[in-house]
Amino acid sequence: MKKSLVLAMAMALGVTASAYAANPFSDVPAGHWAYDSISKLAAAGVIEGYGDDTFRGDRLMTRYEMAQIVAKAMAKGANVDKLAAEFADELDALGVRVAALEKKADNVKITGQIRWHYANVRNSPGANSYQHQLRTRLLFTGKVNDTWNYVTMLENRSDKTTYTGDEGTTTQRAYLDGRLGGAKIMAGRWNLTREPGGNIYDNRVDGIKVAYGDKIKVEGYYAKTATINWRNGSSNNAPMGTNAYGALIAGGARGYAWGINAAAQLGKNVDLYLGYDKFDDKDLDNSDNGIFDVGLTGKFGDFKLDAVYLRANNDLRWVATGSELKNSGVVVTASYKGANFKKAGTWGVEAKYYNQGAGTYVAHTMNGNIPAGNGFKGYKLAAYYAVAKGMVAGIEWYDLKAKEGDNKSKTLWTELQVRF
Secondary structure, three states, X not given: OOHHHHHHHHHHOOOOOOOOOOOOOOOXXXXXXXXXXXXXXXXXXXXXXXXXXXXXXXXXXOHHHHHHHHHHHHXXXXXXXXXXXXOHHHHHHOOOOOHHHHHOOOXXXXXXXXXXXXXXXXXXXXXXXXXXXXXXXXXXXXXXXXOEEEEEEEEEEEEOOOOOEEEEEEEEEEEEEEEEOOEEEEEEEEEEEOOOOOOOEEEEEEEEEEEEOOOEEEXXXXXXXXOOOOOOOOOOOOEEEOOEEOOOOOOXXXXXXXXXXXXXXXXOOEEEEEEEEEEEOOOOOOOOEEEEEEEEEEEEOOEEEEEEEEEEEOOOEOOOOOOEOOXXXXXXXXXXEOOOOOOOOOEEEEEEEEEEEHHHOOEOOOXXXXXXXXXXXXXXXXXXXXXXXXXXXXXXXXXXXXXXXXXXXXXXXXXEEEEO
């Protein structure tokens, strides 16, 4: 056995410099460099030597003999994956199952999330409604090389509201993620969340994003957006005048977007972020909408505060009244502590104030129902609790009012998320 293999095997079994029982091999003197390691391996039953009480360390072993030693070490719980890979054929002949090699666990990582939610929506005017749904997500991360991964996510939704059953499984993510030089690149189908709160856009896109920097980070992207209703409830894009549309994109259409965003650390616990995003439907004239945002995030112990100002530049009009889309907005979020999926018993609370014109959001991240009316304003109150490791329960309350008209909507959202 080679010197390096003796040391590697001994270290895998936790060998220290402590004295062990007397060395059973007559040809390994007490002063030998491998005395302690060989003693430990012999005591553990990993090596047996020969019938004449000799170890014969200078003799070259066959691959089959070495495979027997590896198999015994594996049975003792030693981490010898590299040796197991090298002697996989011999181990197979010995009937040893190498699970790590069969599953390629070191190359593909599988994680998942299950979310059950029930929501009760009260509209004024209008009919009340409720939602009851189970969503399952499986995320596969495959290691391409030292700097690149391939990620895909499958999603299944089961609607319990009308008991229509399984809504089908879709591929929500499918992208390459890695680095070229100092730039981080994401290409394929991924989730675009604009600014920390997702108040502008939070949905999947097909495109590319390039980011650079650490304390000062700059990123740019170009993508085709997911199928969405850009006006959150208005599917009518009938023109209100020459080249003026009530909806940026009609329900079911797909648009394009590009953006340039930056973030900088102003201090240990304070970050500044700003960006500009352009959304457009190539099939409609004069249907583009540019949204500028600037915000601050600060963390003070267990308390966190985020405030963002939003400004849109468009000449679109609201369908119901023909008035120009309101193009400014402010969102302020305050939170205390937070529920940690890794630690049972942790909890957090959040309060959020919205005052957004219809031009400042495209696909909002919120779970509350947004009433139709050229933008909305109102608040959210929420609490989350980790009932067990990997399980977090949450309750959210939204009280929102349209900026034009009398439409109001109140949503009580409850959920349980399980991550593995």
